[in-house]
Amino acid sequence: MNFLRSNQLSTQTWSVSELTQYIRELFEIDYRLREVEVSGEISNFTQARSGHLYFTLKDDKAQLKCVMWRTAVERLRFVPQDGDAVVAHGRISIYEPQGIYQLYAEQLEPAGRGSLALAFERLKEKLADEGLFDPAHKKRIPAFPRKIGIVTSADAAALRDILNVLRRRYPLVSVLIAPTLVQGNDAPPQIIRALQWLDGRDDIDTIIIARGGGSMEDLWAFNDEGVARAIFAARHPLISGVGHEVDFTMADFVADLRAPTPSAAAELATPDVAELRPYLTGLRGGLHLAMTDFIAHHRQQVQHLARALGHLSPRGRLDNNRQRLDNLDGRLHADMQRQLTERQNRLAVAEVGLTAVGPLATLARGYAIVRDGNGRVVRSAQAVSPGDQLNIQVVDGEVTAVVSDKIAS
Numbered sequence: 001m002n003f004l005r006s007n008q009l010s011t012q013t014w015s016v017s018e019l020t021q022y023i024r025e026l027f028e029i030d031y032r033l034r035e036v037e038v039s040g041e042i043s044n045f046t047q048a049r050s051g052h053l054y055f056t057l058k059d060d061k062a063q064l065k066c067v068m069w070r071t072a073v074e075r076l077r078f079v080p081q082d083g084d085a086v087v088a089h090g091r092i093s094i095y096e097p098q099g100i101y102q103l104y105a106e107q108l109e110p111a112g113r114g115s116l117a118l119a120f121e122r123l124k125e126k127l128a129d130e131g132l133f134d135p136a137h138k139k140r141i142p143a144f145p146r147k148i149g150i151v152t153s154a155d156a157a158a159l160r161d162i163l164n165v166l167r168r169r170y171p172l173v174s175v176l177i178a179p180t181l182v183q184g185n186d187a188p189p190q191i192i193r194a195l196q197w198l199d200g201r202d203d204i205d206t207i208i209i210a211r212g213g214g215s216m217e218d219l220w221a222f223n224d225e226g227v228a229r230a231i232f233a234a235r236h237p238l239i240s241g242v243g244h245e246v247d248f249t250m251a252d253f254v255a256d257l258r259a260p261t262p263s264a265a266a267e268l269a270t271p272d273v274a275e276l277r278p279y280l281t282g283l284r285g286g287l288h289l290a291m292t293d294f295i296a297h298h299r300q301q302v303q304h305l306a307r308a309l310g311h312l313s314p315r316g317r318l319d320n321n322r323q324r325l326d327n328l329d330g331r332l333h334a335d336m337q338r339q340l341t342e343r344q345n346r347l348a349v350a351e352v353g354l355t356a357v358g359p360l361a362t363l364a365r366g367y368a369i370v371r372d373g374n375g376r377v378v379r380s381a382q383a384v385s386p387g388d389q390l391n392i393q394v395v396d397g398e399v400t401a402v403v404s405d406k407i408a409s
Contacts, residue, residue, distance in 0.1 A: 017096065024094035024316055027101065031307065033092040038064065038103060039111055042084045047073075048326045049333075055080070057088060057103065065102040067095075067323065072106050077119075085111035096320050104319060117216070120223055123250060127225075132232045132254050139237040139256045141269065145205035147174045148269055149198035149236070151191060154179035158212040158262035162241070165266035168284065170273055176204065182211035187221035192230045199234045206269050207236050209251060210262035213244035222249035231255055241265025369393040381406045 014022075027033055040057030047053050051070030056063050066088060080086060090105040127133065148166065152159050154177065166173055178194035181187040191209070198207050209231065211222070221227065222242045228250040231238055240255035241262040252258040259265035359369070370378040371391045378384055388403045 016099070020094060020096045020099050023101075024096060025311075027093050028316065029311060034310070035089075036092060036103070037087060037089050039085070039087045040064065042080055042086055043082055045080060045082045049329060050322075050326055052322070052326060053080070053105075054326075055082075057086070065095075065100055066090075066105050067102055067319075068105040068108065069322065072108075076108060078110060080108060087111055093316060093319065095323055096316075097324055120216075120250075123223065123225055123228075124253065127228055127250065127254065132228065137232070141237045141239065141257055142205045144271060145173055145269060147176060147203055147205055149176045149178060149201070149204045149207045151178050151180060151194045151198065151207065151209040152211055152262070153182045156182065156212060158182075158210045158241070161212075161261075161263045162208060162210060162266040164284075165263050166270060168281070169267060170270035173270060176201075181221070183214070183218055183221055188224035188227050191221060191224075191227050195227075195230050195234060199236050204236050207234065207238045208241060208262075208265045208269055209238060209255070210241040210265055211243070212262065213247060219243050219247060219249050222251040224250070227251060228254045239265045239269055 038057055040059050043056045043058055043063075045053070045055040051073055053066075053068040053073055055066050055068075057066055058064070068090075087109050088103060088105040089107040089109075090103050092101060092103055094101050131137070150159065150162060152162070159177070163175065166175060176198065178198050180190040180194040182191070195207065195209065198204055209222075211219070213219075219242060222240075231240070231251055231254045237256045239257045239259055240249070240251040241259040241264060242249045242251055243261070245260040257268055259268050369392070371393070372378055372384060373389050373391075375391075378390065384390065384403050384406065386403050386405060390401045390403060392399045392401055
């Protein structure tokens with residue numbers, strides 16, 4: 001349905017679904033609502049069997065319903081609960097079946113200091129207490145290295161920056177690269193193996209461990225305790241160049257020297273001979289500016305296309321169907337439980353009835369079951385003769401008897 005309608009809107013009769021869909025489209029074209037950050041207190045917190053979270057954010061004046069899909073829940077570093085003060089990041093849209101607007105949360109952090117920041121401070125304090133940051137353990141960086149080992153991603157911009165700086169500042173140095181992941185859960189053990197491989201060589205003068213900038217989550221591999229201890233244990237001088245100027249990681253504190261960027265790490269590892277080439281330096285600066293302008297221009301184009309694509313995306317219908325599926329699943333589970341309870345009750349009543357008319361109940365009233373020596377039930381005095389052995393079953397066991405006489409009725 002086209003949300004750009006003429007001035008006939010005031011005279012048109014809408015169906016509920018048409019009006020709700022129109023309002024949802026208004027929400028989705030408002031760029032300010034496509035990425036919002038909301039703080040509040042969690043209430044009415046529930047987690048569906050599908051893993052999705054449903055809760056309300058409230059303050060002293062208003063409430064906002066929120067949904068967090070399972071894929072986002074799996075990235076949470078804490079367990080939210082009612083009463084928590086949090087900051088939620090996501091987008092605003094309409095859940096059409098109920099006609100309510102809600103926040104579709106993609107990230108959730110405790111208010112104030114986040115969970116990552118708390119973990120960072122705890123580890124920093126622990127390692128500091130153990131002396132891993134002590135200046136007395138820092139090794140001197142060689143002034144004229146012959147070979148530099150680099151621990152970083154093989155296809156990262158950080159590596160290209162380092163190689164460019166080394167080539168420009170000190171082309172006499174050779175480089176040995178130990179490629180590794182620099183982001184994600186699998187990155188820390190790979191970083192440790194790459195560092196230990198370089199540190200085990202005798203032809204290395206300096207090691208640089210680096211990656212480009214990013215969020216705290218992106219840089220978290222360099223806050224890993226195992227990585228920090230491996231850096232501290234290295235026998236070669238090590239420079240940490242992780243992130244941008246404002247980024248600090250555990251690797252920076254443990255390393256022998258901290259550089260604000262990967263490029264700065266390369267500068268600190270080598271003498272400056274680039275001052276002899278001002279012309280080339282000027283060309284490099286112009287190329288960098290041209291590439292920055294080129295990237296900025298195309299980034300704007302990509303953002304424009306992304307907004308247009310987002311308007312055409314079926315995500316709104318998919319979100320509605322996901323929530324509707326959770327509702328139907330809950331109703332189905334409750335109905336199945338009710339039917340199971342009814343059938344259990346009927347089975348119990350039938351069991352009582354069967355017990356009342358069963359053979360054990362008859363025996364309990366004083367009757368007995370008589371069988372001959374072959375186990376056949378004796379139903380007539382004519383079926384036995386004097387001397388026959390009989391087995392008589394009563395309610396609490398069996399007795400054996402021998403026929404001495406029979407009396408016809």
